[in-house]
Amino acid sequence: MSLFWFLAAALLLASLCVLLWPLLRTRRNAAVPDAESAAIAVFRDQKRAVDADFASGAISGTERDVVLSDLAQRVADEVGAAPRTAASDAMPRPSWPLAIALLVSIPVLAIVLYGRLGDPAAAAIAQVGDDGHELSDPQIAAMIGALERRLEQHPENAEGWALLARSYYALGRFPAAAEAYTKALALAPDNPDLLADYADTLGMTQGRHLAGKPLALVERALAIDPQHGKALALAATAAMEAHDPSKALAYWRRLAAQLPAGSDDAAQVAAVIAELGGGAPDAVKTMQAPAQLADASNGGTISGRVTVSPSLAPKVAPTDTVFIFARAPTGPRMPLAVLRIPASELPKEFRLDDSMGMAGGAKLSSAPEVVVEARLSRSGNALPQPGDLFGRSGPIKPGVAALNITIDRVAP
DSSP states (O other), X not given: XXXXXXXXXXXXHHHHHHHHHHHHSOOOOOOOOOHHHHHHHHHHHHHHHHHHHHHHTSSOHHHHHHHHHHHHHHHHHXXXXXXXXXXXXXXXXXXXXXXXXXXXHHHHHHHHHHHHHSOHHHHHHHOOOTTSSOOOXXXXXXXXXXXXXXXXXXXXXXXXXXHHHHHHHHTTOHHHHHHHHHHHHHHOTTOHHHHHHHHHHXXXXXXXXXXXXXXXXXXXXXXXXXXXXXXXXXXXXXXHHTTOHHHHHHHHHHHHTTSOTTOHHHXXXXXXXXXXXXXXXXXXXXXXXXXXXXXXOGGGOEEEEEEEOTTTGGGOOTTOEEEEEEEOSSSOOOOSEEEEEEGGGOSEXXXXXXXXXXXXXXXXXXXXXXXXXXXXXXXXOSSOOTTOEEEEOOOBOTTOOSEEEEEOEEOO
16 A cells, blocks of 8 residues: 555544544543432531531520421431432443444545545556555556546646646657646646746657747746746757857856755856856856966866767767766765867867866865766756766776766666
């Protein structure tokens, strides 16, 4: 049983316990004094008062005897007339019919309401197998089929269509994802997340190009939310595809201004800004002063050659972009040096040094070890994307020459 259903069953059981316990437990009514006990208690109080008057000399012994005799007679009369409560009345019987009705109706009602108002397929698609492994493709396909059938019955569910679109996208079924996004946007036309995701999906159907309708969708998203991160990245990528570096630089700067300082995304965006000749955001310095560059020694450089494996060469287009960068093997992934070239220059002899650094306090020459990676981006986007081609070295010390990097892997 998945965690979701386990928690749902636990909550349902707890609710039943709270409701049924008062109905099933046998309770004894709170103690209520009967008429005999009340009469005797009054007699005792009054006798103590008479005794106190006698002791203080307020009444004589004869008067005391007369009063006590009268009190005793009244108590005897009241005790003889008082009815007794049946013992069975103090022990109410459990409400079994109502308890059974609740026990049956509450689970049934919960399941019916969840089936009508909830989204069982959404929970199923997101779940992971009980053994800790991801679901198999047939299982995912079955769950997507369940979501499709549910949306046929309830086509007004915008979130359901968006979930179905993301599921198709994850499986690489981009035309189907685009169709699902169309239906989601028909129900939520001003959702910038849907607009950006739809634009990304259409770009994939167009061979990873954003010209035309994808760009129009991105512009709509930015009109609604000018700071939308994904829309800014897509707009910058579209401007780079259109060979408009100044416009792309403006979008990259807007995106960089809202990224957390020191994050991987901030580092990648800063690298693109630097390569476009726009300097760096305030939080990241990309260039060093000329005097500092003159002091860089050969010990702070790494040189070598980047090639593409024969098996992946057919997937490389001349318009693709290659990022060659060095970073620490562990810890922050901020590149210590980065070089950006068009894929048409491959194979490429490269050289990395401190002049290509991303931050003033982090130099390639001062790192004890680095990893050099070459990543081929089909969209030109500085942020890593599924389907990017890459290759990397093992940990090496700065100063290495004739390093060979082969792009031979595909990012998942």
